[in-house]
Structures are given as structure tokens and as C-alpha cells.
Amino acid sequence: MVNILHRVGIKSSLGDVYKALATREGLAGWWTTNTQGEGSVGGVMQFRFSAGGAEIGGFTMKVTALEPGKNVRWQVIDGPEDWVGTTVNWELKREGDYTIVLFKHQGWKAETESMHHCSTKWAIFLMSLKSLVETGKGEPNPDDVKIDKWN
Amino acid sequence: MVNILHRVGIKSSLGDVYKALATREGLAGWWTTNTQGEGSVGGVMQFRFSAGGAEIGGFTMKVTALEPGKNVRWQVIDGPEDWVGTTVNWELKREGDYTIVLFKHQGWKAETESMHHCSTKWAIFLMSLKSLVETGKGEPNPDDVKIDKWN
Helix, strand or coil: CEEEEEEEEECCCHHHHHHHHHCHHHHHHHCECEEEECCCCCCEEEEEEEECCEEEEEEEEEEEEEECCCEEEEEEEECCCCCCCCEEEEEEEEECCEEEEEEEEEEECCCCHHHHHHHHHHHHHHHHHHHHHHHCCCCCECCCCCCCCCC | CEEEEEEEEECCCHHHHHHHHHCHHHHHHHCECEEEECCCCCCEEEEEEEECCEEEEEEEEEEEEEECCCEEEEEEEECCCCCCCCEEEEEEEEECCEEEEEEEEEEECCCCHHHHHHHHHHHHHHHHHHHHHHHCCCCCECCCCCCCCCC
16 A cells, blocks of 8 residues: 655644635635535545546545544545545644644555656645635636646 | 655656756756756765755765666665655656656655655655746745745
8 A cells, every 4th residue: 555645834723724624615725616515524525627628537535534623534435446445634733833734645556657646736736725725815626737638 | 665756747858858857957947956966877966955045954866877868766875864765766758748757756764744745845846847847947946835844
């Protein structure tokens, strides 16, 4: 099993960062505007992405843990084959003026080229999360920063 | 052992991307302006970083492989303790209009918080590399995009 790991510091409160990770409105502000579903524990959320006006796929997550100001966890229940069964873990803590986000996308079966892509793209989206919370404006899909032909 | 993996697509030739990875001038244009040393196989390169006008450390790499248009490899021989002994591997290939960069920073001993930080920061620097090759202007340290208090 291999994991994608990231860390960013956001100049804002634990509560504001948590809100951006635990609510439909927050997630739509930095990951993808096409975010649907029920964000409580046991609920299911659909994240759909588009390019050039056409839907190109997405991920369905079951919310498996929500600890306000501390932790958000998802399990991927539908999406690309290599995503299904993986887990996404968001851990929050304070450090000086920052809320630190420790991100782990765990349980990849192999170091595929797609995994390399997703690792870079998660970093881009974490910077979008940082921007949303610090400035009020993120860069969610379809206006996300593109890194290659896979988007 | 755990690895940091990334992938970007750069709208440019294999030769131009290779040049940005295999020459002192190229590296100084996207990673850190304070890049010194000898870039041939067996040579040693020093990458030093600064913040607020003061040097904050860096990495010394031995160049272990150079295959024009194809591959660049480094071994970390000095720097932060968790970096020493790790290897950095750049693999290039063509795909449509893009030169694809497959990046692997391999051999981390543990999934430390510092490793999470470096994973995100490598993605930022890969976007700086992409920008340098595509537009002529990268964002090397000290003008790199900051992601947290660790820079």
C-alpha cells in the first residue's frame, strides 16, 4: 500500500478550515463546484468534475469521521478503479498563526502514473483550499489549475 | 520506505525540459536561484534556500544519472537528516503535445510531517518548472510560493 501525503498551513481558525472540509458549500468552494450530497457521518457525497463543458467523471465518498476542528475522513466508494477502497484523511491542528492541514490519501495498491498525477493535483487543490479560507476565493473545478492533459 | 510521487505535463520539447533539470542555469530558474556546482554525472550540486534575506539551509546532491531527454537522477548527500540517502528521479517522455515529467523522491524512512510538507512543496516547484519551460519565467526560491511557516 502506498499513500499520498501533503501539508499546508492556513492563516485562519480551525473552525473555518473545518467548515471548508466538512460542508457541501465549503467543498464546492475549493475542490469542485459540482459537489452534492449529505455531509454527515455515514452520508455520501458526490464530487463531479468537468472539462471543456463536459463531465469527465468524479468520486463518491462516504463520510466516515467528523470531529469538529480536528478531523474529517472519507472512504472512496465509487470512481476510478484505483481510487475505490482508498481513504482520505484530513487532520487539523494549530501551530502559531496557522491551522495546519495534514492530508493523507491512503491505500493505493500501486505507484501508478495516475497516482503520480493525483498526488500533484491534490497539492494544487490544497492550495485552492488555502486560498478559499484565507481570501474567500478558491479555484475549484472547472476553474482549477491544470497540470497536464489529464487536467 | 515511502516515496513522494508527482507528474506534470509541460507543453515543450524533451530537450527544453531536460535542460531545465540537467543544467545549473535551468535549475536556478525554477528551484532556487542559489544553485552551485557541477552538473555532470558524479558531480555535486548545492541547492541553498533563503527566507527573509537569511539562508535557511538546503540540499547537496550527487548527480548519479543523466540521459539526455530521458532521465536525471540525484542522490542526496547532505541536508536535513531525513533527506540524506534519499534519491530523486526525473523521468521524461512524450505524450501528444506534452513532455511528461514523472518525479520520484524515494527512500524516505517514515511518513513524517516534514515529508508531508516536502511532498506539497515539490508539487509547487514542479509547477514552477512547468512555468519556466512554458513561459520563460519560473518561481524559484526566494520568490517561491509559500505553503506554510516552513516555507
